[in-house]
Amino acid sequence: MANIVEITDLRKSYKDGFQALKGVNLGIEEGEILALLGPNGAGKTTLISTVCGITMPTSGTVTVGGHDILHDYRAARSMIGLVPQEINLEPFERVINTVRFSRGLFGKSSDDAAIEKVLRQLSLWDKKDNQIRELSGGMKRRVLIAKALAHDPRVLFLDEPTAGVDVELRKDMWQIVGKLKEDGVTIILTTHYIEEAEAIADRVGVIAHGELLLVEEKAKLMAHMGQKELEVQLTETLTEVPKNLRSEDLELSSDGHALIYTYDTNAERTGITKLLADVAAEGLVLRDVVTRQSSLEDIFVNLVKEDAA
Amino acid sequence: MNWTAVRSIYLFEMFRFFRTVAQSLLAPVISTSLYFVVFGAAIGSRIEQVEGVGYGAFIVPGLIMLTVITQSIANASFGIYFPKFIGTFFELLSAPISFLEIVMGYVGAAATKALIIGFIILITAYFFVDFSIAHPLAMLVFLLLTTISFALFGFILGIWAGNFEQLQIVPLLIVTPLVFLGGSFYSISMLPPFWQTVSMFNPVVYLISGFRWAFFDTADVPILTSLLAIGLFTGICLSIIWWIFRTGWRIRQ
Structure with a gap:
């Protein structure tokens, strides 16, 4: 299958000299779930942030759907949805408004049917008029996913989507990810939880000290290296x-x-x-x-x- | 051009304004009304005409400018600082929008809010003093240019600010004194020659003078100079914003 995301020799250095990414090469196939495993400070979030346009790369290239993230950023970013690690939401905003806002940012008109579909998909329809501050932690995470999906992205980045959530909610989240894969969405998730990668990923990448140590199909990885x-x-x-x-x-x-x-x-x-x-x-x-x-x-x-x- | 994104940012900000309508509208209207009561009615009744205009009416343009400038800055700086503070700024950075579109959304909304407040104060003024507007179109142009230019300035402030204290410090320590000393409550010609010269270095003097000309056909500085000053200020703000987004200063690592 063709690669929907192509990362070539991606490097990121900060002013203090710290190298967060040291020449990462990675191809992500369309429709797969790729889990990026790595300890704290490995470079997982930097990698995702760079692909999504939040962090500027020092060198290297990234294309999404064949579009360069710097030179053709509008086309590249239109294909991407991002669920950040932290629950960053406006507390006084209503669920439906914040999802509508996200859709609008990506240039899509306020299509009520599309917004309803996303909210129902994430079991948020009943909460659509609630203020964000009234929701539980799990519901807030769902809102983040709804916002990321509001513009129908083909690639979804989930940065530690289940960090700090209970087991039940984690499994719930895995189900959501599974459904998205069925819909053809390519999913890249970073995680600390090995069981998460083991449960839902097609391929596993291991990143440490800014280097991608390996990327392998999960089954093969366990068979080869197990x-x-x-x-x-x-x-x-x-x-x-x-x-x-x-x-x-x-x-x-x-x-x-x-x-x-x-x-x-x-x-x-x-x-x-x-x-x-x-x-x-x-x-x-x-x-x-x-x-x-x-x-x-x-x-x-x-x-x-x-x-x- | 991603007009849908511009519209989304604009509407999102306007909804915030209407959600907090008491805070957004009542506060400036009440404080301005107090100015009219104190300076216009109580003290103003004992002051002779200034530049051929009753003192109560004379301070109307200055008071509108005072509110419009502070509101433009406050709304724009808060509008862009708040997403930074709560961490939702990543959405703007990862969306397929250019810096120009982000600025248009936030600055447009901040300028609109300030304009609404400006007009409400203008209407409120009619309840306290009698006056007429000599050049309504020019008044509108000055109001529009002022709200946009100071909203741009507020946007820069919001990007620069690292905490709420920094967000407040420039309006409190620099902008408010400049507006007060910019002829809001007096004509520059009333000052001694030395302070008249010093006042010419205050950019707000040109705005208030131009705005007052639109009301009463009298000005401290020529109207074209006022327009040039506001154009220059807008140009400087736009250049700084362009540089911020080009370099990612304080927004993109």
Whole structure:
């Protein structure tokens, strides 16, 4: 599928010399959900802000739908919707007016049917005449999304949409994102929550210290980089790994009841057969055998650790 | 040109004005009425005519200018500062609109609000003093130019301000004294020669003089000089705003 957003060698340096983005290259496919993971200060928000026109890039190019964000900013920005990290809304304004205002800013006439559609989509229609200050935190987040969708964007940036919200609301938000994807909207979200990326993203990008460390399909990423653990539970308690079994991939569980073997699922030989044979030869009696797939979180932590090293 | 965006900003700001109508309209009308009562009726009745005009009527243009200038600045500066303060400014930066369109929306709304207040004060004045307007069209042009130019100035102030204190400090410490010393309540010709010369460095003198000419056909400075002064002030404000958006000063990192 064609890329709707193309980011090439994007750099952003501030006056104090801090480099927020260090030559980011990224292509975002139309209709996908891309999750950008990264620790605080990694450059996630700077990347989004630059694409959306809030921050000026130091160098590099960004196109949205083939339109350069600097030279053809009207066409590029018309395609983008942005939901910021903070709940930034005028407290005394009414819901419908603030959504209408956002639509107008993007040059679209005040189409009542279109505004009603967006508000209904986000379960806000009943609250349309409420002042923003009267809404709950979750409802305010929905208003932010409604404002971002008011002009029917083809690309939606969600900057930590579920930061600080409860689990129920988070899952609610994931449903909204899923529906938007069904409608053909390309979604780029930044998040701290690995489970969020795991739950809804098609692809995952990991960003740290202003560099994009990788971008990979979520399933492939977990398959390629995922390590599996085999837990061999024993009937007896050990104080150390038996001498004949010692290897760097094998360790004893903290309670001494199990041997934990880490292996690569993609390796030609996983070593499981040999391990089980060696365990039997050592005279150890098995109680159970359990395998565990490493999570996206483990992969993320490893990547960021490697980058820091 | 994204006219829909200009209209949206304009209407959004005007709705805010009507939402707070008591604060927006009543406050300036009441304070101006008090000026008429104190300076026009109480003190003015004991003052002889100034430039051939009764003192109560003489201060009408000055009082309208005083209110219009302060309201233009206050409305425009608050209009653009408030989105910065509450964090909704990102919407303007990420929308497909140019700096000119943003300025037209905010400055247009601020100028309209000031114009409405100006006209209400003009109507209020008729309840206190008798006067007629010698050049109604010129009065309208001066009022329009003043509201636009000072709304532009207010817009710059709103961009510059980092907090509410800064938002208030320039109007309080610079603009209000300039307006008071700009001939709102007296003719420049009433001052000693030295202070007449000093007054010529006050840009507000030219505005009030021109505006008063539109009312009573008498002025402290030639009418063309007044027009040139207001044109120059508008040009300077526009240049600063153009530079702000070009460089992103205080708005875009």
